[in-house]
Amino acid sequence: MTDGRLLALLALLPFAGACLPALLHRRSRTTIAWASAAAPAAALAILVFLGRRVFAGEVVEASRPWIAALGLDVAFRLDGLSMLFAGLILVIGLLVILYARYYLAARDPFGRFHALLLVFMGAMTGVALSDNLLLTVVFWETTSLASCLLIGYWSDRADARAGARMALVVTGLGGLALLAGAILVAQIAGTFTISELNGMGDAIRAHPHYDIALVLILLGAFTKSAQWPFHFWLPNAMAAPTPVSAYLHSATMVKAGIFLLARLYPALAGSDTWFWIVGGTGLATFVFGAWAAVFRHDLKSLLAYSTISHLGLITLLLGLSSPLAAVAAVFHLINHATFKASLFMAAGIVDHETGTRDLRRLGGLWKQMPVTGLLALTAAAAMAGVPFLNGFLSKEMLFAETLALPDVGFARWIVPIVATAAGMFGVAYSTRFVHDVFFNGPPRTYDRTPHEPPRWMRIPVELLVLGCVAVGIAPALTIGPLLRVASGAVLGGPVPQFDLALWHGFNAPLAMSLVAFALGIALYFRMQRQGRLHAAQPGAISGHRVFDVIERSVVRFAGWSADRSTAAGFQRQVVILVLVALAAGVAPFAVGIPDRLVVAYAPMTPVAIAGWLVLAVATALVVATHRQRFTALILTGAAGLMVAATFAFFSAPDLALTQLVVEAATVLLMLLALPHLPASTPLESSSVRRLRDAAIAVGVGVAMAGAAWWMLTRGGASISAEQAALSVPAGGGANVVNVILVDFRGFDTYGEITVLVIAALGIVAMLGRTSAGRRVDRAGPAAASDPSAEPAGQGASTGTARSPQVSAHSPSSVPPDDDRDPEMLTLLIRGFAPVALLVAGWLFLRGHQLPGGGFVAGLVTAVVLSLLPLTSGRSAAGDNPRTDLHRTAAAGLAVAGATGLGAWAFGRPFMTSAHGHVDLPLVGDVEWASAALFDLGVFLVVVGTVMLMLDGLGRLRTERN
Amino acid sequence: MELLVASAIGLLSAAGVYLLLRARTFPVVLGLALLSYAVNLFVFVSGGIRVGRPPIVGAAAGMTDPLPQALVLTAIVIGFATTAFLVVLALRLRRETGSDHVDAGGDAP
Structure with missing residues (x-):
């Protein structure tokens, strides 16, 4: 297999893998976890294998058109950045799968969780590897959908549903903006291919539409990466199970926005607009998230705001638009994913062991869970930026970059100060996370006794923390090469010299770090001692409030308009509908009738009159x-x-x-x-009402007659000349109507027979409930007190309540029911039926050449077959639902669908008729067979559905006897 | 001839709309049937009205426009399905509420 094919396989593996846990959902949790780990593990192996070429400075590409007319290609490209991001997704994904095996409770639907997780993983890998901006949007929206479903995984919880809805609305709207921005950029550059866009950065930035396109794309990126003021969905998404929070809402999905900024960096970055919007938003988010995180009492909420803050940090770095800042952004993207995922997992373990995530109730856990405590302590230290851990390195790089800003007015000095303040808050909430949970007094009592989690549940945390330490101590050895290729891909050019050493001497960045540490720790303990921290009420979060108000107003407006239109009743609705249709139909004629009579009248004949x-x-x-x-x-x-x-x-x-x-x-x-x-x-309506209805009816009648008259006397060219001309040579049939139905517009017909089946199933469902209700009613007073239910012409039979069970058991012993089995009709139909069925077969066979076909043949068959049992007062299968009819209809759909799919076997589009495409000696026979097979499907659907309908109603009648 | 066709379509639609506006389910079903006759005829004659020229290839007199016929053919069958659906809905409504008024189920939860 070539490397390109391997790359495509890598992108599609997680989607394929999602089927496994879904199919195995009844098996044990360990089996499901193994099954769902298979695809990511294989994908990771491919990634490592292909990675050798990326480290050698090459790229791997795979591309084939999907919808060429739109410029949408299935194009994948593996370079340093996409390799880094895909690797992050797969590695952390595997760890989360292992962690979730122990986190989820036995009653949680395990297969669904893993299937969704893998769908998400596939979408995320797609975002990482896509080299087509439209394809990116497709995967992007898929991640939003998967995220929504995963947040709402515990669907019985109201907060989970609300959080899922909010996340979907915010990221979905952002996705729409992104789509618009992508199309705009593609119009500027003339391509959707990302690698080509990145080569045209100067032309794109010089274009007058650049600013609009940039803002639209940024809207998409900022909503996804929870940048202020769109951040509020992320804390609400914490209603998700903790593995989801660790995976989607800290390590991967929220990084998608940042990834996109990095991916399009050569094409979009470097302008003043970019600097101010991206840098400003990043800075605001950085400090706001850090400040807000200090005052959260919920463990996961604190982590969520901290995530927002760190996402802001990376955005700020990208906004600074210097090559070194871009390197730092990539570095921090990796670091944050490792320490934040492990912190979320640790928080999940604490929650799992104590039953609470409330920092005001937790405390003193160090004694009971020393190992978890040590892991959490290390990861939190990395988050705060303590030396010898990975967070320290990227934070130092950030501080250095804020000091190296070019002279752009007040930003020159405000950025370092705000960054230091944000660092201070970061230290404060990191301290709080560790101190409030593991120290802060003696062990507390909880609903259960906390102890260390299962061995394998802690392993993912251990591996991640190990990564933090390894990178922190020996950065150049561990992450250096990867960082170099990834940064090169972001910059789209030479990578600046960067030094990953631990010690740069005592310089300004180190001073900023020290200030942040001293002030941060002081801030926490001061507030803690005064008891102010635990008493703090999180203030009103503006974005959340605004979202709520908007959501409530929309729902209220929808409810109001629905009430207004339905409260007046069905008749009023029909009146409105008819009047609107009438107005819409008449409006064009009010402007003036364009031309005079152009065709000659057809003569009236006595027969017609x-x-x-x-x-x-x-x-x-x-x-x-x-x-x-x-x-x-x-x-x-x-x-x-x-x-x-x-x-x-x-x-x-x-x-x-x-x-x-x-x-x-x-x-x-x-x-x-x-x-x-x-x-x-x-007689219910008043005479005024009837007059009004009559007036409306006459109005519609006159309008319809006028429109028909106008249409008939204008003439005009037909659009079906081509179909008539091609009917025999291309469709192989002389009956053009039938050829259109089963060949030229076969897909339409396929949709229509599907509608038939749906309608029949709806009828069966409604009748099923009706007959069940009827049985209950017969015993109760309702039936007796309902004299209007007395049917016409059934008076004689109502007294003889014959049990349907009896008739079903011994149909032959039922005495003849003179009232409803007219001898004449029975004889007539029984004698006539074989002939009628013969006619149906004849109609079907000639359909392609002469009037006839599947529809009419099916109708004839269904009516005759339905009449037969009805004449004996029973439905054909007694009281049991006719499952064979369901099957007939389903088989029809399957036959028609398979005929359409059959074209694929010959490399033709869906629903291509066989004519002219199959090069066999007996071409005539083959073309005939293809269309007739489709018609057979139509026939079966019609027979099945029509009989289902008639049979259902007939059964109703039987039960009434 | 055009006048006959147009007036027949007008008459069918007027009758259909009048019945559609009635308060009981059964007239509504009949009204819908009449209205669909009208609409089907309307679409059908958009291909022109020709006598003795069926859309079969090979006829000496030439053929009428086949496309509206194909559209109407499926419309007829679908119309049957919706009529059946409506009838059963009416039965169900009557079963649940004891009434066949079109608004009988309106206040049900």
Whole structure:
């Protein structure tokens, strides 16, 4: 396998791996954990294998078009930055899988958790490796979705649902902005390929649309990376299980925004707009998050605000736009992921062991959990920036960069001061994290007795902390090479000299660190001693408040408008709907009718006039008699038959056939339903109301007649000349209507038969509940006190409540029911049925060449098969639901779908008919077979669904007996 | 002939809309059926009204426009499915509420 293919495999492996835990969800938690670790482990192996080329200074690429017209390619590119980020995602992902094995409770759905985690991992790897900005957006949105589902993993908790919703809304809106920005950038540069964009930085920055594009992309990045003022979703996302917080909300997903800034650094960075927006936002977030974190009482909330602060730090570094700052940003991205993930895991262990995360209740845990305490202490020290740990190095680099700012006004001195202040708060909350949990007095009593966690639960923490220490002590040996290739990829050019030594002499950055340490520790203990810290109430968080207000107003507005439109009742809604449709239809004509008559009138014939009269009289009578339901139904059927005749008269034999059979089926259906409804409609509307309705109806009628008249007398070219011309050569059928249905517009038809199946399933579901309710009612008083339920023409049979169970057990012993089994009809249908089925088969077979086809053949078959059992007063399968009908419909969909998919086997798009694409000696036979197979699917769907509907209603009738 | 077709469509839609505005489920179902006749006819005749020219390749007289026919054919079948759905919905409503008024289920939770 080539390296390019390996790269594509690497990107897709986690998605494939997500199926494993989903399939194994019933197995033990250890099995599921092993299964879900398989794909990331394999992906990591590939990454390491490909990494040799990256360290040698090469890049690995793989690309193939997806939607060429949009410029969307499935393009992956492995360079230093993407290797670093993908490695981070996979390594921490594996550790989280191990950790989650012990963290989640036995009742939590384990398979779902891991499947979602792997989907997220795949999306994240995709973001890291994508070399197409549109593809990045696709993966980006997938991470938002997966994050939302993982935050809401404990879906029975209200805070989890609210947090999930908020995260999705904020990051989703940011994703939309990002999409707009990506399209704008691509329009400026003429490509979506990221590596090409990065080569055109000067041209992009000089373009007048640069500022808009930049702001849009930054909106996406800032919402994702929880930058102020969009940070508020992150603390609310802490309702997620702790492995999710450790993985998504500290190590990986929140870094996606920063990764994007780094990825597009050569293309976008370097302008004043970039410096002020990115640097300013980063600085504000850095200090705000650190300050807010000090006052959080919830362990995870403290970590969340600390994460916000560190994300701000990295953003600030990228905003500074100097090569060394970019190196520091990449360095801190790695460091933060290691120490923050381990801190989250430690917090999870504390929560797991004590049952609380409240810093005011915790304390003195050092005695009970010394190892965990030591690990947490080390990681927190790295977070605070203590020497010999990785956090110290990147923080020193930051301080040095803030001092090296070019002369840009007040920023020159304000940035170092604010950065030192943020560092001070960072020391304060790190101290608090350790002191409040593990020291601060004697051990407390909790709901359970805390002790060290299972060995394997601590291993991920240990490995991460080991990383902190190793990088902190020997940076050049451990992280140096990786940092060099990653920084090179960010800068898109030569990497500046940087010195990863521990000791740079006593210089200004070290002084800033010392000040931050002294003040930070003093600040914490001073507030702690005065008891002010534990009494502090977190102030109103503006962003959160604004979000709540907006969300509530939107929901209230939606509720208000729904109430307004539905409270007045169904009739009012229909009136509004009809009037709006009428206005929309008439509006264009109000401007003026554009042209005069262009076609000659077709002559009126006596037959047409006679037909018109029958139709008009039937329609008018339906309205006149509509309160007598049976009569109105028969008259509607008559009108339908005249419509069928119209189709036949105007050269549409297929439509006529279909309408004819549908009319029969509809009348049959309604006849089955009528006994369960009142026989007549009461006169309810006032005469004014009826006059108003009549006025609306006449208005619509006149408008429709006018529109039809206008359309018929204008003429115009048909758009289907091509289809008519291609019907025989390309579709292999002379019946153009059928060829259009099963070939040219086969995908449409596929959608339509799917709708049929859905409608049938809905009917079955509703009827199922109805018959269940009916059984209960029969015993209760409800049925007796419902005289209007008395069906027309059933009076004689209601006394003989024959049990359906009896008839199902011994159908032959049931005495003939004279009331409902007219001998004539039974004989007629039984004699007629074979002939009718033969006709159906004939219609089906000739469909492609002559009028007929799957729809009408299916309708005929269904009606005949449904009539047969109905004449004996029972449904075909007694009282059991007809599962075979479900299967018939499903098989139809499967056959039609498989025919469409079959084209893929020949390298053709979905639903391509076989004609002309299969080079076999008997080409004619093959093309015929492909379309006919699809039509067979249509046939089966129609048979299954129509019979399901009629059978369901028929069963209702049986049960009523 | 155009006049006949147009007026028939108008008549069917007027009757359909009037029944659609009634307060009970059964007339609404009938009204919807009439309205769909009207709409189907409307779409169908957008291909022009021709007598004796079915859209079968090979006929000497030429053929009418096949595309509206294909559209209407599936519309007829789907129309049947929605009618059936509506009928069963009406039955269910009656079962749950004891009434066949269109707003009978309106206040149910």
